[in-house]
Amino acid sequence: MTESQRPRILIVENEPQASEILTRWLEAEGHECVLVSDVDEACQQLEQDGFSALLADIVIAEKSGIELVAKAKEHDPDVAIILVAPSEDHHKVIKLLKMGAYGSVMKPLDQDEVTITVAHAVERRRLLLDSRQTQQHVKEEIQARIARMGEREEHTILRLVWAAECRDEATGDHIRRIGLYSATLAEALGWDQQQVDDIRLAATMHDIGKIGIADGILLRAERLTSEEFAVLRRHTEMGARILAGSEVPMLQMARDIALCHHERWDGSGYSQGLAAEEIPESGRIVAIVDVYDALSHPRVYRPAHPEEEVTAIMADGRDKHFDPRIFDCFLEVKSKFQHIRKEVVPEGVPS
Template sequence: MADNTFSEKILVVDDEPLISDIIARSLEAEGYGCHIADNAEDALEVLSENSFSLIMSDINLPGKTGIELLSIVKDQFPDIAVIMVTAVDDRRTAIKALQLGAYGFVIKPFDINEIAISAVNALERRRLAIQSREYENRLENEVRSRTAEIHHREEEICVRLTSACEYRDVETGSHNRRLGLYASLLAEEIGLEQQAIDEIRIAASMHDIGKIAVPDNILLKEGSLNNEEFEIMKRHTVIGAQILKGSSISLLKMAQEIALNHHERWDGSGYPNKIAGEKTPISARLVAVIDVYDALVHKRVYRPPIPEKEALQMISRDKGSHFDPEIFDAFKRVLPQLRRIRLQVQDR
């Protein structure tokens, strides 16, 4: 009885051969391909091997009932429409079937035309449901890819802005890149949300953007800064925040809080605002640790690199005074990964 030349195939499930035969014939007369199963188990086997658009199933079947078949089909083959065929005194079950997702029901004894009309209606509803789901999926994918594109553009602009500043000070380019990579690792380790993990990679690399306004004689000075020079250097935090302020882009908002606060200390003795503890945004507390670590283990205009072991001893003393102790512990846990980043992104 099955006919693979039809695109819309219908599975008729009934234990009374006379009834399934009448149903199948009336549907075939309308051009559908039909297959007959006389119980739910057989129907499921046929369903696992062939694809159908519609099932017309009796409710009172030997073994699994038509209702049980319906819930299995809705679960495993959600795209197949189901019409229940039921005895007159079985209306309550028929309503339950509709609630379970049946597309309709036909009451026995039925008029032969009723079968074809219910099938056409159910197949049309199914077609519209599939079409609207596909449309929604397309729309969702489009929104997702547009959003990704916007993020990509935002990132590119930030990276180019940062690299413009790096022209002033050649040693900071790789430092900024490493800092971004360290920051997203550490953000993940301390359990920040995925969006923050993604954004901090770029935002952290912009932490010293305010240095663009620090004069060359201070920025590039070989040797330590005197008090007056250091006061000017400190202004890179406030200037960086001014460059980035007022944006509605969350990446830039984060970049601004990092630029302003990455020299604040856990005990409130940092700059520019001497804020302490958790009042300093977590992004900036995080950057504070890796900024100092990376600066120490690499060469600076004013000093050679410090061996990592020694650098770690130095910064460990500042846990709880300069650095948020919890973030510092997380930093130590990800240290092996940070070392790998150092190998990948080396100073020019």
Template sequence: MNLKEMIQQLSEYAKGMSVLYVEDESLIRINTSMLLESIFSDVTTAENGRKGLELFEKKKFDIVITDILMPEISGIVMIQKMKEINRTQPFIVTSACEESSYLLELINLGVAQFLLKPIQSEQIVQILYEVVKNIYNERKVDEFTTQLKQDLLHQTTLLEQYKEIVDLSSIVIKTDVNGNIIYVNELFSKISGYSFEEIITHGHKLLRHHESSTEFYDDLWKTILSKKTWNGIIKNLRKDGSHYISDTTIKPISDEFGDIIEYISISNDVTELFDLNEEIWQTQHEMLSLLGEVGETRSQETGNHVRRVAKYAQLLGELYGLEEEEIRLLYSASPMHDIGKIGISDAILLKPGKLDVDEYEVMKTHSTIGHNILKNSSRPLLKAAAIIAGEHHEKWDGSGYPNALQGSKIHIYGRITALADVFDALSCERVYKKAWPMEQIIDFVSQERGRHFDPDLVDMFMENIDRFKEIAAKYQD
């Protein structure tokens, strides 16, 4: 960088800066001040140390440039007194060779910049460039720090308000990396009934509901340990023994290196919503059960038939590994399996003896009738009921009706209800037959493995036959 470029850059850095120049020799003071005024917009001069000190006491200067040997007060004494006013004040000292004995004293005062007389333009520009650039950079750092502090204060204020909103509306729990609870908010204590001290002392075991499996929590921990966010529904125990249900999000909190340092859980109490949904579900289940009973009453079946079929279907769904929601659908929809019988005439439906070929063909239409009654609904429960009504007489080997579906092309709801319905029909007395002994029913089901029934379902049925017998005994006619 040449002198001209340096002066231009120096002028940019020096904008808004003020200089006090103290020199007792008038010619040097006039010439040097002219150079300074070409760089700085605010230049003040003084002819001696006393005058310079008076000016300094009245006004703040960014840079003080001073001679050493001056009348009334020397440059060294003036600097000492100025340092008492502002210990960080930057100084540039001009000196002749014979004044070098004062240099150590000035260095001890913290003066680091010296100009040798006679002052050369290049020399003073270079020194000013270094001093001014340092002041400029310090100011930028101060401005940035001030702005950063303001931004931090602003963000902290916002975060405090956000936290207040979250604390008022959500259940908040924080744990350490090992899952030990380290913080709960007031809403948690209000909803759970546990104090901060109780939950800190005893931990999550106070909240764990017996319906929440070990696998459920294993999956939760596996998710958050992999630094992923977990979201789900958790059923918790209150202190009074009742429960509350929360829609919960758990977020791992990491440090700047990506290591997990804690976990935060934000939950909303959705107990009322779940209770309402449960009431709606139970109402739907009860309505479908009653409708199923109406259909069965026409064919002189008891209401317990549909209850047993529902329980058998529920158990088979659990054994088969269906999701909880599907098991609920299966349980509530299976009572509608014979709803199509409302379209069959009494002459056929109530005939005490065996149906002839034509009558049997009419009877078989109850599957299609039931399916057609329910098929246009968009509700999951009625859609499931339509499937069951239409497919519960299909057979694994394709010999069933109404569509001769085969194997897994038969919906699992139809396959399960088929076994449940046949098991109950054989074990109970009907207008056209006597009840079979249990051993004979078991033999029949075993023989129909892979023919009438899904082989896997038959295996599960056989392995858990005592549980099916318990249902039969509990809901007997």
């Protein structure tokens, strides 16, 4: 809430003489006064605009004191309510102070007592607003820094993964797409936001173990012998070794994905021959999106498959290669994958 230069004081008073005197004293101190004579009018005023303090005659306030204090606090928790009361009404003042009123001034009114009490109330409110503004500023600054750190971390990982894999035909775009597809699927499966953010990065590292595979095998265009294929398959374990041992959840997930993204639902995959839910869900997600991306993009030895063909080829793997539940979810959100492929990650260097 912005505070005008002149603190605004709402005076709730039905005695003309007291109203006139309070207004005169407070305006002489530089305050702007708004005068009302009952609780309903006071509530209307509180709804419309911000006041630094509210001076309420105890006789009026007492009738609907609970309503006035509650309404004032509801509209602006920082507004200071000062009760104007004859000294014999001390116990009534105490009752309203317990409900959240800030203070009181006694009748007959004393100019110093009124102006000092109001000045303290105005100052208290100014300090509260300042401190709230500072807290808000610090909170926004921290959030902005976290966002910058997250962005820096993501860009660094993408470039390092790309550097590790650029001997292969994998491109920076492939790596980004795998991250985004995996996050889309995880979100559709109901993962929480933190895990969705984690898999967006973790999935990009699925083939990081290829850094340990010799060029002669990794880049061979011809069919690999069974011995060579066995060597290539070791990229899963190598990747897991590179990523193991961290306490960072995102890296623990990346390790699972690196190790398990070639496992198959029916247990016929590698490197451990895990089946069904023995395979971490993150690995089952990446198994689907990695095949989708490979089929929907050209390879040196074949063009890209059209979208319907990709789906038909992959549907054969439901229940065998792929977790059927995740595969069905993939079919439901596949239009988002197409959007990522065409709009979010057009070919080029990762950004």
